[in-house]
Amino acid sequence: MQRVAFQGEVGAFSEEAVGVLMPxxxxxxxxxxEAVFEALMREDVDAAVVPIENTLFGSVHVNYxxxxxxxxxxxxxxxxxxxxxxLVRHGVRYENITCVMSHPQALGQCKTFLRSHLPDVEQRAVxxxxxxxxxxxxxxxxxxxxxxSIKAADVYDLHVLAESIESNHQNYTRFLALSRSAATRSLxxxxxxxxxxxxALGKTEPGSLFRALSIFAxxxxxxxxxxxxxxxxxxxxxxxxxxxxGSATDANVASALSKLQGMADFVRVLGSYxxxxxxxxxxxxxxxx
Amino acid sequence: MQRVAFQGEVGAFSEEAVGVLMPxxxxxxxxxxEAVFEALMREDVDAAVVPIENTLFGSVHVNYxxxxxxxxxxxxxxxxxxxxxxLVRHGVRYENITCVMSHPQALGQCKTFLRSHLPDVEQRAVxxxxxxxxxxxxxxxxxxxxxxSIKAADVYDLHVLAESIESNHQNYTRFLALSRSAATRSLxxxxxxxxxxxxALGKTEPGSLFRALSIFAxxxxxxxxxxxxxxxxxxxxxxxxxxxxGSATDANVASALSKLQGMADFVRVLGSYxxxxxxxxxxxxxxxx
Numbered sequence: 001m002q003r004v005a006f007q008g009e010v011g012a013f014s015e016e017a018v019g020v021l022m023p024x025x026x027x028x029x030x031x032x033x034e035a036v037f038e039a040l041m042r043e044d045v046d047a048a049v050v051p052i053e054n055t056l057f058g059s060v061h062v063n064y065x066x067x068x069x070x071x072x073x074x075x076x077x078x079x080x081x082x083x084x085x086x087l088v089r090h091g092v093r094y095e096n097i098t099c100v101m102s103h104p105q106a107l108g109q110c111k112t113f114l115r116s117h118l119p120d121v122e123q124r125a126v127x128x129x130x131x132x133x134x135x136x137x138x139x140x141x142x143x144x145x146x147x148x149s150i151k152a153a154d155v156y157d158l159h160v161l162a163e164s165i166e167s168n169h170q171n172y173t174r175f176l177a178l179s180r181s182a183a184t185r186s187l188x189x190x191x192x193x194x195x196x197x198x199x200a201l202g203k204t205e206p207g208s209l210f211r212a213l214s215i216f217a218x219x220x221x222x223x224x225x226x227x228x229x230x231x232x233x234x235x236x237x238x239x240x241x242x243x244x245x246g247s248a249t250d251a252n253v254a255s256a257l258s259k260l261q262g263m264a265d266f267v268r269v270l271g272s273y274x275x276x277x278x279x280x281x282x283x284x285x286x287x288x289x
Numbered sequence: 290m291q292r293v294a295f296q297g298e299v300g301a302f303s304e305e306a307v308g309v310l311m312p313x314x315x316x317x318x319x320x321x322x323e324a325v326f327e328a329l330m331r332e333d334v335d336a337a338v339v340p341i342e343n344t345l346f347g348s349v350h351v352n353y354x355x356x357x358x359x360x361x362x363x364x365x366x367x368x369x370x371x372x373x374x375x376l377v378r379h380g381v382r383y384e385n386i387t388c389v390m391s392h393p394q395a396l397g398q399c400k401t402f403l404r405s406h407l408p409d410v411e412q413r414a415v416x417x418x419x420x421x422x423x424x425x426x427x428x429x430x431x432x433x434x435x436x437x438s439i440k441a442a443d444v445y446d447l448h449v450l451a452e453s454i455e456s457n458h459q460n461y462t463r464f465l466a467l468s469r470s471a472a473t474r475s476l477x478x479x480x481x482x483x484x485x486x487x488x489a490l491g492k493t494e495p496g497s498l499f500r501a502l503s504i505f506a507x508x509x510x511x512x513x514x515x516x517x518x519x520x521x522x523x524x525x526x527x528x529x530x531x532x533x534x535g536s537a538t539d540a541n542v543a544s545a546l547s548k549l550q551g552m553a554d555f556v557r558v559l560g561s562y563x564x565x566x567x568x569x570x571x572x573x574x575x576x577x578x
Binding site: 032034053054055056057058059060061062065104108111125126127209210211213214216217222223225226227228229230 | 321323342343344345346347348349350351354393397400414415416498499500502503505506511512514515516517518519
């Protein structure tokens with residue numbers, strides 16, 4: 001059975017992403033993203049799943065850095081709806097709760113719910129949502145609730161007192177499936193291919209940032225994501241993250257990439273892979289409708 | 290005296306940014322970014338300072354959302370080097386430490402130091418670095434250390450056992466100064482102006498993402514930041530964050546913005562302001578050298 005590394009506690013959203021992308025794989029938890037990449041390189045695991053961007057909180061630059069630093073390939077992706085739920089020990093009711101524990105972002109997103117349902121209750125920020133559920137399940141004090149996933153409720157045998165308590169419902173995290181080499185068989189997708197690249201432009205003249213992008217337009221390639229990031233230590237230089245429509249083996253993509261190579265300080269193709277589905281619980285769609 | 294809102298505990302990096310951008314202002318702490326924006330709109334404070342992007346952790350999308358939702362203007366910016374330090378109660382030495390407390394990102398960034406200097410010590414993740422320092426200063430157990438800023442050591446009267454213990458030294462956070470209206474007098478900067486805009490392209494055809502950017506190249510405007518973000522609920526549509534060289538009152542910028550208005554679903558100028566300095570402790574430069 002394929003072993004698939006993810007960061008966090010059992011019951012984390014990353015584990016859910018493993019289940020969608022590699023349903024036959026066995027998720028293996030690691031304490032940090034660095035540990036996930038190291039385990040993949042050491043061949044302790046066969047694959048890995050890491051978050052790369054969130055619709056509310058932006059790109060996870062540290063994972064882009066780890067992607068650049070390790071010889072791994074992106075082989076798939078999925079966009080997973082993040083839903084928060086109020087979890088308690090069995091038998092605990094609203095009036096018994098004295099403290100709600102979760103990741104600070106989750107507490108912030110459930111602010112309106114907490115204000116109207118648990119106005120005088122202490123809020124305690126912890127490292128991750130699944131970790132909060134684990135603690136609620138194991139500590140002596142039964143009056144503590146957690147905000148976490150439905151999966152965490154299941155894993156730690158907690159009761160779901162309220163479902164989907166977040167105010168903003170446009171919360172999706174995009175997860176990447178990683179492997180040491182190109183995929184031998186395709187992971188599930190929404191149809192069509194996508195290619196992720198990272199490149200750097202040294203000491204730019206005015207307009208060079210734009211000229212690099214024009215290479216793709218001239219080759220009829222649609223851009224799905226553009227992100228620039230200043231390079232520290234080299235004033236005026238940038239790193240770019242681009243997602244392109246198509247595969248690196250397509251003639252027009254291959255031609256554009258070779259032109260880019262002549263212009264950029266470095267170009268790295270992180271992988272060509274099936275475009276990801278948008279998954280919200282049991283509902284699966286090709287776009288975030 | 291101007292009251293300037295920031296998110297976090299006293300001693301947070303945001304408070305340091307207030308000190309650089311508005312040295313004569315009085316920093317006022319708030320528990321969340323939402324509370325910071327609300328205080329500014331209610332005129333409880335005169336200005337606010339919020340983080341918008343970090344070189345390692347990416348853009349803070351929630352603050353871009355709050356910028357769009359509130360009638361505020363960006364009036365300045367600064368890039369602040371984030372340095373982590375090991376803080377303890379006076380008299381505590383390495384061999385006394387049983388636990389290190391900090392924000393998970395700070396613990397991760399100081400991993401190499403912790404591995405070699407405090408290998409068997411418990412690591413406890415908490416909400417923010419200044420909050421960790423505050424707790425170390427007030428709890429009964431003297432064996433707990435915090436990872437936080439030098440400023441936090443000063444505020445909570447802690448001893449700095451080791452300075453700059455992070456492995457990656459390319460850690461800068463960009464902070465924006467916000468006001469309800471355009472600045473009456475200029476905030477400190479590195480020379481030159483910058484304009485931040487946000488715009489949305491509805492249901493894009495292939496290449497439209499690129500065509501919107503070409504407007505700026507045609508008007509001879511250099512782009513300093515490009516970031517796309519998919520719009521949830523409207524498949525195929527994007528929101529863009531752009532930073533441009535120049536002021537919205539410059540003829541070429543004004544002309545480009547009016548052309549963009551004819552093409553985008555909406556365009557919002559978040560502000561024109563002096564380009565920010567790069568600040569590392571007492572060293573101040575025009576670029577991240």
